[in-house]
Amino acid sequence: MPTFLELQDDAALLSFEHQQHLSARVGEHSWKVNLAEHRFEFVGDTPLVCETVDLLGSAAPGPRTWLWSWANPFGYSSEVLGLALRAKEFGERHGIPELATAEVPFDALPGSPTEPAHVASLMVEATKAATGRWSGYQGPTGGGTRAGFLVGHPDLLLPEPDLAGTTRLLQQGVVELRLYDHRRAFHSYAVNRGLGVESAGSTLVLKGTGFEIAVEFTADNLMSRMSATRG
Template identity: 50%
Template sequence: MSNTSSPSFTDLLDDAAFLSLEHQLHLEEVVGQHNWNVDLQAQRFHFTGEHELTCTGVHLLGSAAPGPGSWLWAWANPSGYPEAVTALTAAVRDFGREHGIPELAEPEVPFGALPGAPDHPRVVAALMTEAAKAVAGRWTSYTAEVGSGTHASFIIEHPSFTLPAPEGPRVMRTIQEGISGLPLNDRRRALYSYGVRRGLQAEFDPSGSRLDLAGSAFRATVEFDELGRPTAINAKMSGADGEQGPEGAQPQG
C-alpha cells in the first residue's frame, strides 16, 4: 500500500471502494423499493415507496453528460444552485488542487481522461463519486439518469444511513462482494483502507502477503499472491468455536 501524502485519483478510488460499497448496500436496506425526487433549490432529497424518507442533507456532486462526453463538477455548473448543495464539491476541488489531482481540480473532466477511458455516463459518475467520497468522508450516494442520458450524482445524508457497528457477517459480505465485483487497482490498499476507515484493527504481516482485520467479535485474514491479488479469506466469529467465514476468494485478473 502506498503511504504518499498526495494520493492519486486511483488511490482515492481504492480508498473509497469497500466502505462505499457497504454504505450503498445499507442504503438499499433502508429505502427498499423506491422512487425519488430532488429539489436542489429547497435542498430536499426525498424517497417514496417502501420506506418514505426525506434526507437531512443533500450535496450535488456533478453530472456526466454523453453529449460533450464529460463530467461537470457542481461547483462549476452555471445553473445557480445554492452554495449549500455545491460547497462539498468546492472542498473536493481544493483538495485536488492542493494534491495535484486534475480529475478533482478541473471544472470539467473528459470521459477519456479517466482510468479505463469509460464511455458510459453512469460509469463516469460512479468513478467521480467514489473519489469525492474518499476526500469528503461522506459515504452514502445516489446516482441516477436525469434526462437525455445524463447521470447526476448526489451525496445524501440521514441518520438512518449510519452503518451499524461492524460485525463479522456484514464485514465479510462487503469484502467478498467487493473483491468479486469492484474494479480495484490496488487490492491491498483498498482492503487496508476499509479496515482503518471502518474502525477495525488492520495490520499486514512483514511480507505484506497477509492482512489481519479484527473487530470486537470477529477476526479475518486475507492472503495475497505476489501480484497483490486475494487468494484466500478466512474468518472466525467469537462464540462460534472454529467457525470459518468465506474462503478461497478468486483473484481478479
C-alpha cells in the same frame, strides 16, 4: 499523494457497504430532488427524506464531459456545493486534476468510459474517498445526463461491524467490484470502517470487536486467501 485511480480503491468496499445498506433501507423507489430547498427524497414503500444533500456534478453524453457543480453556470447555492468544493480542495492539495478541473472529459478518466452512469460513478466514488462521506446516489436528469449526489440521514449510518457481515462484504466485494489493488482496498476499508488493521508480510489482519479476519495477498496485491476467527 493518492491518484484518482487509488481513490477508487480507497472508496470501493465501504461505499459498496453503504450502498447495500441504502438499498435495504429504501427498497424499490423513485427519487426527487429540489436543490433550491436543499431536499432529496426517496419515494416508495419505505420513503426517506434526507437531512442533507450535496450535488457533486453531472455527466453529459453530448459533450462527453463531467461538469463539477461548483463550475455549473446555473449557480447553485453554497449549501449544496460543500462536498464538491471539499473534493476540489483535496484535488488541488494532492495534485488530482480530475477533482480540481471544472470540466473533465470522459476520455481523461480510467478506461475512457463512454457511459454517463459509469462516469458519474467514478466521480462520486472519488469524492467519497476525498471527503469521508459515504452515502451516494446518481440518477438520470434527462437527455442521457446523470447527476451525482451525496446524501445524509441517520438511517443511512452503518451498524457496528460484525464477523459475518464483514466477511460477506469483503468476499462479495472482491467478486463484484473492480478493485485495482486489493490490498489497498482492504486496508482503506479497515481504516475508514474503524477496524484495527495490522500488516505482517503478505497478510493483513482486520480486527473488530470479538473477531479477526486475516487476508493474504499475492505479490501483485491480489487477495489469495481469507480466514476469520472469533474472539
